[in-house]
Amino acid sequence: MVYKFTNLSRREIRRMLGLDFNQEPRAIREAKEEGREEGREVEAIAFVTRLLDRRLGQELSESLRSRLSTLPLPLLEDLGEALLDFTTVSDLEQWLAEHS
Template sequence: LDYWVRLHRKYRCRIDQVVIFLKSTTSDLVFTNEFRDTNTWHSYRVIRLWEQDPQPLLANRALLPLATLARSNQPLGLLEQVVAEVDKIEEKPLRGNLAACVDVLAGLRFEKELVRRLLREEIMEESVTYQDIIQKGVQKGLQQGLQRGKQEEAVLIVMRLLTLRLGLLDPVLQQRIEGLSITRLEELSEALLDFETAMDLGVWLDNC
């Protein structure tokens, strides 16, 4: 009701309000389509995503992430179909952002490890949103390490991220990273998003 009032006050137009429930539940709330209180009555449309036909969602690439939660007797097969449709998208930024959205929404229905196994890491890395999430997580971890005065924690975080991006690192590179200060580790956490190979890491270390 509060959203309806705000929109009506601002735009003075007809408003069709829709509430979308993403995760299957037996709660009475998902079967309620009105609000009543004393002299107030407000109705709205309710969509329970787990009851919806997935085909219209699969046909519109902007809605592909929602399709992972739609009706299906074979949920895993539906997830694989969504991932296949995302893979077909040629525009890298759009493909990456949709993959990141699939990762988030599919996590409401499937184990995170399963979703990540199906979504290729290189596609996820095309998403600005995904990179931002990773970067914020790294920065937060580094800051916590800095606050506790533990350079070792910062090294572990950066090493984990480098391994995910470049694979197992040469022991020599590992030793050089372990010798970096927290300030340099913070700089490396930003620079590594542009690395393509371990050689890029080596060049960065040579210049730092």
């Protein structure tokens, strides 16, 4: 577009078109927020899984890992607190049954 107005500066063109390059378009802001949210969920799943492995003294089965990966972030946060009371895999399975 700049090339169509050979006698105007970029500043004049931006002013004429009402463009503000200091502000991101809403679509980009929303996409970034979605990416951040997905990143938080991925990190929460990894963190809770590590905590459970350590708390229960064994690696979780693929079945349990799969179930954890479907939990939304608020439930993962709740599980992060609840796991402090777990002593067996049965405790985790019971919690998942109650909250899934």
